[in-house]
Amino acid sequence: MSDRVVHPIEVESYRRMRARLDTTHLPPLTRAVVERVVHSAADLAYADDLVTDESALERAHAALHAGAPVVTDVAMVAAGITRRETVCRLAEAEAGPGLTRSAHAVRLAFDEVGPGALWVIGNAPTALEELLLLDARPALVVGLPVGFVGAVESKAALRASGLPAVSNISEKGGSAVAAAALNALLYHPLSPSKDAL
Template sequence: MNRVARVVHPIEQESYRRLRTRLDTSHFPPLTRAVVERVIHSAADLEYATDLVMAEDDLVKAHAALHAGAPVVVDVEMVGAGITRRETVCRLGDATAGPGLTRSAHGIRLAYEQVGPGALWVIGNAPTALEELLTLDASPALVIGLPVGFVGAVESKEALRASGLPAVSNVSEKGGSAVASAALNALLYHPVSSEETP
């Protein structure tokens, strides 16, 4: 697959320079550093450096799967709009709420029926979407679980970490579409090494 090098705007370069003068990220492994920095960049919130939870080994495998063409599923269109250079699947528009099932959760079910196992899931809005994903046998390449809010967000992210699935999450109520898409973009933008090429 031919990949066109991404051109980084001077404003983004300066933003990263300033970020690194305020926070030393050099101790993070490469992909973890990429995710931490891009999430912080998206939110201008340095606290994400200690709030995010992820494992480099999971990111390495997810990075390879992503660049090998694994589907990317998002819980809401806003997350998809923030993911550049990649098509995403979002089924929220086809979903309906029912007894004990939110529209967001139903959208996740529909997306799983469409893509099957092995996708990268990016959830930045609804805790119920993340909770529903955890009930499915999705065998994800990665779950970026960063829903935001005071009701259910912390608990859904705790459940994600307890599940043992490869994941990027955070401990606090913070999150949202911008940071979730930023975490995925970090993996998209990171160079592919010869060892990862399938």
């Protein structure tokens, strides 16, 4: 993977964000995820809303850079992950009794990738709920679905599951922030730098 060229606007944006939000007390990968999510949404409140675990992020970072598959719930999340191929099976999925298209897409994707993938869910709480029913043994679940119906509950269930995860407490979330959390791990060097963009 070639070195990422960071645009001067992004550098200045991070400078301004860091002038308003002190993240220096956070461990490296947690800091990278928090800052990239805050940056993607221009929402400083994510710093207190996100729930992460540094040791889980370290293992996920290693798996990601070793080539573990990345699965997304919707094409918009996949579109935000620009430096890695992803699996998204929503286009082939079908709804059925008690099953949303998003949940069916999770089943289809799991059939394709098996255990050990990184799952990035930013849109559909039902996709996250379905993932929790599978024996997916994920490297990481970025569970940041957005909405007033099921989002908070599905993220709480993710945290209660004990799976390695990035989630948040509130209804907030969405494709951009879910992709940003995964991108933070993609962009972070294998030899971590404190100020990596």
